[in-house]
Amino acid sequence: AMTGRIGAERGWPRPNREQFVHEIEHGAMIVGSPETVAQKLAGVIRTLGAQRASLKISAGTLAHEHLMTSIELYGTQVVPMVRELLV
Known part of the structure; x- marks a missing residue:
């Protein structure tokens, strides 16, 4: 909108x-499963030599419970996978 x-x-x-x-x-x-998001995010971090990444989840018409699930998946699955991929 x-x-x-x-x-x-x-x-x-x-x-x-x-x-x-x-x-x-x-x-x-970056959109997709936790695995897809982690792989793409790790690639971007590697390419840019970034030390940090910030998360922007578009709430738009997304139901609150789906938004909360996305945030939970990011913290519990994506971030640990990115850390592993960058070791």
């Missing part, structure tokens, strides 16, 4: 599924 509103103010076309998929495959958006 935010991207659509800001984009409209700037004359950009509305975001579409093709752009979303492109951002997942080639951009900075």
